Amino acid sequence: MNDLYDRELRAHAAGGYSSPGAIFPYTAGFKGSAETGREAAEAINKKLGRLQRLVLGAVKGRGRYGLTPEEGADILDIDRVSVQPRFSELKALGLVKDSGQRRVNPSSRKRAVVWVLAGFAPDKGGDL
Incomplete structure (x- = not known):
């Protein structure tokens, strides 16, 4: 977890990922220094846990077949822009x-x- 924490601190110092005192992935992130990104991340934080649970449930429901963020948005009937960042988290x-x-x-x-x-991910393959 130190690696994630250190990466988050560096990203925040560079103007991205999350608001001061808010550590990604426990809060929604944003990139860059635009205030609109920060405001959107702060607004989604109120429903972040619920959205993460919904996305995780959709992934679980697909088993080894898995799903893409667009498929997840379709299954959940939620806008893709609200679903896709949950996969990163x-x-x-x-x-x-x-x-x-x-x-x-x-x-x-x-x-x-x-x-x-x-548990369904290959030993080698994605995320390399």
């Missing part, structure tokens, strides 16, 4: 991992990471 908490697989997002036709519960 859950990854930082060690709860989900990159499966090493990619699937194409219908909206963009771009490949996306397929996330699985940490």
